[in-house]
Amino acid sequence: MIKKLLTLPLLILVASFSFGQNATLKGVVKFKGEAPKPRLISMKADRQCDAMHGGKPVTAEDVVVNQNGTLKWVFVYVKEGVKGKYSPPAEPVVLDQQGCLYHPHVFGIMVGQKLEVRNSDPLLHNVHSTPKKNKPFNIGQPVKGMKSYYTFTVPEVMVPFKCDVHPWMSAYAGVLDHPFFSVTDDKGEFEIKNLPPGTYTIEAWHEKLGTQTQTITVKAGETKSIEFTFERKK
Amino acid sequence: MSQNQSKFHGLLFLFFFILGSIASVWVVLRNGWWLPELASDRETIDKIFVTIFIIAGILFVLSELALSYFIFKYAGDARRKAFYLPGTTKKEILWSILPGVLVVMILEISAEFLGGASIWGKIHGEPPKDAFLVEITGEQFAWSIRYPGPDGKFGKVDPKLISYDNPLGIDMSDEASKDDIVFPAGEGVLYLPLNHPVVLLIRSKDVIHSPFIPNFRVKQDAVPGMVTRTWFVPKKEGEYELACAELCGLGHYRMKSLVVVKPMEEVQEWLSQQTPAGDIYW
Amino acid sequence: MTGHEHSQVEVHHKEGFIRKYIFSTDHKTIAKQYLITGIIWGFIGMILSWFMRLQLAYPNQPIPLLEKILGGWAEGGILKPEFYTALITMHGTIMVFFLLTAGLSGTFSNYLIPLQIGARDMAFPVLNMLSYWVFFAASVVMLISFFVQTGPAGAGWTMYPPLSALKNAVPGSGFGTTLWLISMALFIVSSLLGALNYITTTLNYRTKGMSMGRLPITVWGMFVTAILGLLSFPVLLAGAVMLIFDREFGTSFFVPSGLVLGGQPVPHEGGNPILWQHLFWFLGHPEVYIVLLPAVSIVGEVLATNSRKPLFAYKICVGAIIGIGALSMIVWGHHMYVSGMNPILGEIFVVTTLAISFPTAILIFNYLVTVWRGSLRFTPGMLFALGFLGLFIPGALTGAFLATAPVDIQLHDTYFVVAHFHFTMATAAAFGMFAGVYHWFPKMFGRMMNDKLGKIHFWGTFIGVYLIFFPMFFQGIAGVPRRYYSFTEYNFTSQFIGLNKFITIAAFIAGAAQFIFLFNFFWSMFKGPKADKNPWKANTLEWQADSPPPHGNWGPELPVVYRGPYEYSVPGAEEDYIPQTASIKVEAK
Known part of the structure; x- marks a missing residue:
């Protein structure tokens, strides 16, 4: 009897810590109004880049409105309310330079997590990161297959990346000291998993359209959906 | 000995x-x-x-x-x-x-x-009055190119307005700006008319650069905070290379641009197909 | 007016090792310290140039050995472009300032001035010691900058702002540039201390009979060099301090308003980058002659001694050296024809620059006449002196292209310039230095250097230098810009891929020849045959002292001078040389 009495709360405790307790935050970022015409990037001045795209212009990734009227490349993260410490995963985040473009355009990374910047083009790229709180980073990668590693030491939203040789190339990294972030995809959707129950301020960040915040409360085991809507600034 | x-x-x-x-x-x-x-x-x-x-x-x-x-x-x-x-x-x-x-x-x-x-x-000295104007602006490590458009005048620029969308900081409230044709750094080609004087206005956004067109015997430093100028007459149709001749950092060795010399009519036609600044910046 | 005379004989007392070899106030020891530090820097600078040549010959091809040596700067065996710009910067700085200014002037001004004017030491021996140790401190700071995480300074040895002023402009513009500026400031202080000493000593410490008109050409060269340094180095010191202020304390001497670097606005406003170029080249051009004049004067001395002939038209030569020195202060603008400087200034600098070729041509022609109908003795020192002429001629002639402003539009900042200044001031000055080392080694260390090794060294270097730099003229004519990390990016530069490999091989051969010198130098210092007082049968005073001269140089009596320094092969004389101390009368017909 005593044994039973003891095991029950223990079971609940174990279960709640492993999966039951944490919530999932899902959602979509919508774009209201007429989608702007995508800006074209001409790579004519660098013949090698131009050739990789068959001489066709490439669309810029600054404002990408998906087919279903949602917005791509929005960084959604928990701005306030996270308690406790989280250690970064061992595997690095990869920022690839391919076809004279950054892949991905927007990404999240944890403080202390390795960022691998890779050059998949047979030409010089230079990775010029200009954070405000972290240490700036400016390094040349003249040859295909080169990799550089970098770690951030302080949370910072967002850290811009630029290639000075191909000024149209840009990427943004959201640096956080917890793993609760996500980037919207081709359907405008995002998902933040394993969020402990509590009240949080969620921010959605877009490089051109600014930021929006919502305060939400999640309960243990809940899957919550929220929605952001951005508008074209005039 | x-x-x-x-x-x-x-x-x-x-x-x-x-x-x-x-x-x-x-x-x-x-x-x-x-x-x-x-x-x-x-x-x-x-x-x-x-x-x-x-x-x-x-x-x-x-x-x-x-x-x-x-x-x-x-x-x-x-x-x-x-x-x-x-x-x-x-x-x-x-x-x-x-x-x-x-x-x-x-x-x-x-x-x-x-x-x-x-x-x-x-x-x-003073270039001929009817000269073809082009502005070339250096930044690490690419050239932005601007044509004045049909009015033949460049719009005002203000470095405070420089942003990702407005790489040259063009003041859109200036009437002369609206028809300017702008190619952000690394995206433009220098189209020049054959047998017609060309004035190159040279600027820099960050450090000293120096546009150098070996075939034209043209070289003039781009000095930040100044507008330097040189003028010449392209005499042969074709494609030429423009290089940077003043050490500007790690990408100095490939800070290049393409120069295309075509008869005046073709250059004008090509220019008329480009989107003027007034229609791009929002 | 024969200057100061020591009234008392200095008594030699035994000194400890530290006083004798490290913190010595003896001008001869200080000269050796300069020489050995200079040689070390020379080898460092040369090895840096090997890395550059490897990159230019084999762009984008991994060389695993490079990663072993350079670590993160050559990950995967490929040199990083930001390290390449650091390499050119450090190679230039080290070679121009640390080897060819401190190593050359520091060595020979210190060694020769007191000995050749018959003094016991410099006017200010403690200041002299201080000069070396400040230079040593500058060396240490410069060396430390190699181990900074973002690497050594990378804006070129000319340090043009804003590239050097904005800390994010290139990785080397970070802490590396701060160290570069500190090191240069120390270096300038050291040069000024040295220059003060050389000038004062030459003016006041000449022995009895040593009038200015009897000074060996070497002393004249060093004297004018010191004056040039004293007048022009402070300007760079001011510039360097201003640049430090721009970088650290938010002033804007050289950074204009409205700059945007890497998408970020720069807070400075109101400066002008061309101001730095004026300040830099106001030193920078005299600096060329600070490097060249000691070499030229050493060559004159070595040529006369080994041709067994008087230096032709000594007075004109001295006048030419003074003329070069004076004119060198007003030609700096020819480095700035395309800088955006007022074009009228450009026209003026064309005239002054062409004017400086006048004394230069006279000097070189007089040297040629000195050799003419001589009785040449091919010591290694003599070969290097002749080699100097062989290198300086193409260097000086190509100066005419660059002096002409319209032609400079095409050639400015191309390999033509690289070839030009390597012939005139770099290798020619190095040849002058080698000539000096081979010539005065017996006096310095009391032993002879190996003759055969010296000649192999000469021919390896002479042919090597020509093979390296002569083709670069044609690269420059074709428009190949300098300071490029690789030449694969343009059609007009990629035609020289094969030539670049050739130049690199030549650079390695010429470099290897320097190791023969290194071996010869240190081996002879301990194992070479003992040298006589006057192994070359030369006239100047130092050859009347012991080899090596003791502390205080002379015995109880200072030497007395009766004649000029170049009375070689005087008809009617018994020997083909008459030392300056000989009081005999010889009637020349």
């Missing part, structure tokens, strides 16, 4: 300079290493260059041969004392100054009287 008096070194000097000169001429002619093909109106530069090249070449061969010959001929000999020539008489002093005067005069003549001063004045 007999080993220090042999003819060996003199022979080696002679051998080296004669063989070296012949080999250089042969290699250079065979590979055609020379000034890049001239495609602008700056033929005076080539003329002065060639003149100095010939004079300097002759002086080079003569003086190196004289030096080598002296080394060969006057190698020490126990039986012969050196010729005592202190160079203190008036005649000797005259002889010592004369070659210097000659060299300088030859150089001055070639440099100045072949039109050196006049082309320098022309390059830095």
Whole structure:
């Protein structure tokens, strides 16, 4: 009897810590109004880049409105309310330079997590990161297959990346000291998993359209959906 | 000290300079290493260059041969004392100054009287009123290019307005800005009209750069905080390379742009197909 | 007016090792310290150039050995472009300032001035010691900058702002540039201390009979060099301090308003980058002659001694050296024809620049006449002196192209310039230095250097230098810009891929020849045959002292001078040389 009495709360405790307790935050970022015409990037001045795209212009990734009227490349993260410490995963985040473009355009990374910047083009790229709180980073990668590693030491939203040789190339990294972030995809959707129950301020960040915040409360085991809507600034 | 008096070194000097000169001429002619093909109106530069090249070449061969010959001929000999020539008489002093005067005069003549001063004045003087205007702005490590559009006037720029969307910081409240045609850094091509004076306005956003078009004999530093200018007339249709000639950082070696020279009508047509600034920036 | 005379004979007392070899106030020891530090820097600078040549010959091809040596700067065996710009910067700085200014001037001014004018030491021996140790401190700071995480300074040895002023402009513009500026400031202080000493000593410490008109050409060269340094180095010191202020304390001497670097606005406003160029080249051009004049004067001395002939038209030569020195202060603008400087200034600098070729041509012609009908003795020192002429001639002649402003539009910042200054001031000055080392080694260390090795060294270097730099003229004519990390990117530069490999091989051969010198130098210092007082049968005073001269140089009596320094092969004399101390009368017809 005593044994039973003891095991029950223990079971609940174990279960709640492993999966039951944490919530999932899902959602979509919508774009209201007429989608702007995508800006074209001409790579004519660098013949090698131009050739990789068959001489066709490439669309810029600054404002990408998906087919279903949602917005791509929005960084959604928990701005306030996270308690406790989280250690970064061992595997690095990869920022690839391919076809004279950054892949991905927007990404999240944890403080202390390795960022691998890779050059998949047979030409010089230079990775010029200009954070405000972290240490700036400016390094040349003249040859295909080169990799550089970098770690951030302080949370910072967002850290811009630029290639000075191909000024149209840009990427943004959201640096956080917890793993609760996500980037919207081709359907405008995002998902933040394993969020402990509590009240949080969620921010959605877009490089051109600014930021929006919502305060939400999640309960243990809940899957919550929220929605952001951005508008074209005039 | 007999080993220090042999003819060996003199022979080696002679051998080296004669063989070296012949080999250089042969290699250079065979590979055609020379000034890049001239495609602008700056033929005076080539003329002065060639003149100095010939004079300097002759002086080079003569003086190196004289030096080598002296080394060969006057190698020490126990039986012969050196010729005592202190160079203190008036005649000797005259002889010592004369070659210097000659060299300088030859150089001055070639440099100045072949039109050196006049082309320098022309390059830095007022360009013709109907000249074709282009603005080229350097930044690490690419060139932005701006055409003034149909009104022939560039809109005002203000560095405070520079952003990702407005890489040159064009003030859109200025009427002259609306029809400007802007190519952000690395995305533009320099389209220039054939046989028509072109004025290049040169600016820089960050450090010193220097647009250099070897075929045009054009080079002028892009100095941050200043607008520098140069003008020339493209004389040959075709595609040329524009390079950066002033160290600007790690990507200096590939800070390039494409220059395309086409007849005026084609350039105008191409320009009319481009989107003016007023329709892009929002 | 024969200057100061020591009234008391200095008594030699035994000194400890530290006083004798490290913190010594003896001008001869200080000269050796400069020489050995200079040689070390020379080898460092040369090895840096090997890395550059490897990159230019084999762009984008991994060389695993490079990663072993350079670590992160050559990950995967490929040199990083930002390290390449650091390499050119450090190679230039080290070679121009640390080897060819401190190593050359520091060595020979210190060694020769007191000995050749018959003094016991410098006017200010402690200041002299201080000068070396400040230079040593500058060396240490410069060396430390190699180990900074973002690497050594990378804006070129000319340090043009804003590239050097904005800390994010290139990785080397970070802490590396701060160290560069500190090191240069120290270096300038050291040069000024040295220059003060050389000038004062030359003016006041000449022995009895040593009038200015009897000074060896070397002392004249060093004297004019010191004056040039004293007048022009402070300007760079001011510039360097201003640049430090721009970088650290938010002033804007050289950074204009409205700059945007890497997408970020720059807070500075109101400066002008061309101001730095004026300040830099106001030193920078005299600096060329600070490097060249000691070499030229050493060459004159070595040529006269080994041709067994008087230096032709000594007075004109001295006049030419003074003329070069004076004119060198007003030609700096020829580095700035395309800088955006007022074009009228450009015209003026064309004239002054062409004018400086006048004394230069006279000097070189006089040297040629000195060799003419001589009785040449091919010591390694003599070969290097002749080699100097062989290198300086193409260097000086190509100066005419660059002096002419319109032609400079095409050639500015191309390999033509690289070839030009390597012939005139770099290798020619190095040849002058080698000539000096081979010539005065017996006096310095009391032993002879190996003659055969010296000659092999000469021919390896002379041919090597020509093979390296002569083709670069043609690269420059074709428009190949300098300071490029690789030449694969443009059609007009990629035609020289094969030539670049050739130049690199030549650079390695010429470099290897320097190791022969290194071996010869240190081996002879301990194992070479003992040298006589006057192994070259030369006239100047130092050859009357012991080899090596003791502390205080002379015995109880200072030498007395009766004649000029170049009375070689005087008709009617018994020997083909008459030392300056000989009081005999010889009537020359």
